[in-house]
Amino acid sequence: MKLDGALFPWRFRLMVGLLLLLVAGIVAQIVYLQVINRDFLIGQGDARSMRHIPIPAHRGLITDRNGEPLAVSTPVTTLWANPKEMQLSKDKWPELARALGQEPKALAARLEAQASKEFIYLVRGLTPEQGASVLDLKTPGVYGIEEFRRFYPAGDVTAHMVGFTDLDDHGREGVELAYDEWLAGVPGKRQVIKDRRGRLIKDVQVTKNAKAGKTLALSIDLRLQYLASRELRNAINENEAKAGSMVIMDVKTGEVLAMVNQPTYNPNNRRTMLPAAMRNRAIIDVFEPGSTMKPISMSAALETGRWKPTDKVDVYPGTLQIGRYTIKDVTKTEGPVLDLTGILINSSNVGMSKVAFDIGGESIYRVMSAVGLGQYTGLGFPGERVGNLPNHREWRKAETATLSYGYGLSVTALQLVHAYAAIANNGRIVPLTILKSDQPPTAAQVIPEKVAKTVQGMLQQVIEDTRGVYRARVPSYHVAGKSGTARKATIGSRGYTENAYRSLFAGFGPMSDPRYAIVVVIDEPSKGGYYGGLVSAPVFSKVMSGTLRLMNVQPDNLPPPVPQQQVNAAPATPLIKGGRG
Known part of the structure; x- marks a missing residue:
């Protein structure tokens, strides 16, 4: 009996042909994506890992007529969290609460209530040193943002004139509100690479420089x-x-x-501020x-x-x-x-x-x-x-x-x-x-x-x-x-x-x-x-x-000067000796 190697040789050849076509299609697609249309894959990768984070703009200085500062911006750190990510490290919550100066139970209850969210503020306006001490704990899901906070050196003396800004550094009262566009500046952008958990992998480049706000000199002395x-x-x-x-x-x-x-x-401490006191x-x-x-x-x-x-x-x-x-x-x-x-x-x-x-x-x-x-x-x-x-x-x-x-x-x-x-x-x-x-x-x-x-x-x-x-x-x-x-x-x-x-x-x-x-x-x-x-x-x-x-204005109502003759004729004060102090 003679065997040809298969009962149906044409079917075998058909399957081999289809597999070869499939391999050729895959190879062609790989060549197309990697060589001809390589920007597509780069874009898809960037969309999953490349991020643009804002660079805060330094708000303009407010001064009096002589250049004395009335409102200045100081760098601060804002801490935010990804509650969904933090659910995997509950053992570190008490240490984080102590570093933030918060009650551990209150922080835990808040994180549990927000467990389905991916962004909440933990605390805003910390000094860079305070922010760094918290971030050094390396608690998973806790991140920092660089921001600016407004400080008013003259305090309540210029409060009604200068006004104040909110947590987002937008003017809310006084000159800060009236000239908000002039003072605000334009935020910049920084391109970074983050992993799927949002952790920073690489700082790529600054795509747009921040433009600081303009200085404003008031008429007040x-x-x-x-x-x-x-x-x-x-x-x-x-x-x-x-x-x-x-x-x-x-x-x-x-x-x-x-x-x-x-x-x-x-304006530097508005926790106990009464609305009536804000009226200019x-x-x-x-x-x-x-x-x-x-x-x-x-x-x-x-x-x-x-x-x-x-x-x-x-x-x-x-x-x-x-x-x-x-x-x-x-x-x-x-x-x-x-x-x-x-x-x-x-x-x-x-x-x-x-x-x-x-x-x-x-x-x-x-x-x-x-x-x-x-x-x-x-x-x-x-x-x-x-x-x-x-x-x-x-x-x-x-x-x-x-x-x-x-x-x-x-x-x-x-x-x-x-x-x-x-x-x-x-x-x-x-x-x-x-x-x-x-x-x-x-x-x-x-x-x-x-x-x-x-x-x-x-x-x-x-x-x-x-x-x-x-x-x-x-x-x-x-x-x-x-x-x-x-x-x-x-x-x-x-x-x-x-x-x-x-x-x-x-x-x-x-x-x-x-x-x-x-x-x-x-x-x-x-x-x-x-x-x-x-x-x-x-x-x-x-x-x-x-x-x-x-203002060094010369007096215009001084008493007339005493004639020199009267000064010379005035008797001298007698010297008293032997007295006790």
């Missing part, structure tokens, strides 16, 4: 900020007041040199300015040409009836007749109202609007309020009178200092700014220069006259200003709160060349009185005195 903060805090404590604000402004450049509020907070009251709180508006109303009267400082007004008997509404002078005036300067010195509501009736409410409204009241200041500061300056189609007597002595409108402390700065700058108003300015600003003449200088002299007499606000005087300098006391409006209803007042003082100096304007607002003083001349004027005196000396 940290020396003046400390001075104002200290004196305002002392005044709040001494008068047992609810709150307070103060603003110092350069009347020539429009720069805000200091802005402080009480109560305040520490100088630009958010609006109030009726009371008698601090009388100089502006007086400017309107002088501008009409119908009045001059020596003109007399009958204020007897200290009250004025308008229908059912009675206007009263709070303090007894010098006599039944006052000139315009006397109206300001005595803060006569009756006298101011009679002048206002003559010139009309529209004239007063126009000047108040021109000096920035009821207008947006343009600072771009978060939460800034515009206030309210009413304009009536028909000005009735009651509306005209109340506007003239500071009721029926609302302003902020920042708007009030801006208005007084216009008077101090010979009637020229300049834009406000919280940034350091090296270029002279564009000024607008909103009050005739002759009128502004006349009002300056009248306000100087308000302080220096025998019946003036003597507590506002500044040793060795001539200054000007006006006190105010305003009742607080009831929230949610019409009328005023019983025994609730704001004590105000607004002024400027030195009178030889007015340069600095200051506004002091004390909210609800409850000890010893509430009049602006009693509560806020002393604060103005101390802060203006310190400001003029810190």
Whole structure:
């Protein structure tokens, strides 16, 4: 019998052929992937192992006008974990908890609850040394990220101006929020290779460099900020007041040199921070300015040409009836007749109202609007309020009178200092700014220069006259200003709160060349009185005195020098011998 090696030789050959084709196909595919289309496999491999991790951008420095740092970024380490991976090393959890300063049971419960997740934060904002000590434990599933944390060297002194950032280094309050894009910078990218457990195998390259944020120089002078903060805090404590604000402004450049509020907070430790303490009251709180508006109303009267400082007004008997509404002078005036300067010195509501009736409410409204009241200041500061300056189609007597002595409108402390700065700058108003300015600003003449200088002299007499606000005087300098006391409006209803007042003082100096304007607002003083001349004027005196000396302003009110002949003729002090110390 003859055998061919198989019963069906054609089937054997078919199978061999198919296997050869299959091998040829595999070889062709290998050649295609490894030689012709090799980028595909490289891409697939990279997709499983190549990662891009962010390189944090260094947030821009915030400084005062002299380069003193107000906000700086320091490197910190953030620790995160992969709970799913950590389930395989539960024996190391107690050691990790101790290194983190956490309760072992609390950490274990958290990791168990998040067992299905692959990312949670363990702790953020550790110093690099603290982070390294935890990572040195080499606990599986625990990793670190390099970040930056904001630090504020001046603490609560500049808190309302500078603001703060959140954990992700985004601005949340103050300048940090208003100029977030300028300060933030642009994060970079680093290409690395990680294994399937997320562990770093190789740092490949930097694909995009981080771009640091830009430096921001504010207009404030940290020396003046400390001075104002200290004196305002002392005044709040001494008068047992609810709150307070103060603003110092350069009347020539429009720069805000200091802005402080009480109560305040520490932006470096916000765990116990109260929401009410975060309010920048100088630009958010609006109030009726009371008698601090009388100089502006007086400017309107002088501008009409119908009045001059020596003109007399009958204020007897200290009250004025308008229908059912009675206007009263709070303090007894010098006599039944006052000139315009006397109206300001005595803060006569009756006298101011009679002048206002003559010139009309529209004239007063126009000047108040021109000096920035009821207008947006343009600072771009978060939460800034515009206030309210009413304009009536028909000005009735009651509306005209109340506007003239500071009721029926609302302003902020920042708007009030801006208005007084216009008077101090010979009637020229300049834009406000919280940034350091090296270029002279564009000024607008909103009050005739002759009128502004006349009002300056009248306000100087308000302080220096025998019946003036003597507590506002500044040793060795001539200054000007006006006190105010305003009742607080009831929230949610019409009328005023019983025994609730704001004590105000607004002024400027030195009178030889007015340069600095200051506004002091004390909210609800409850000890010893509430009049602006009693509560806020002393604060103005101390802060203006310190400001003029810190800024090296030459005194303009020194006593005359003693003649040399009198010095030579003075008897010598006798020498006493034999005495005991």
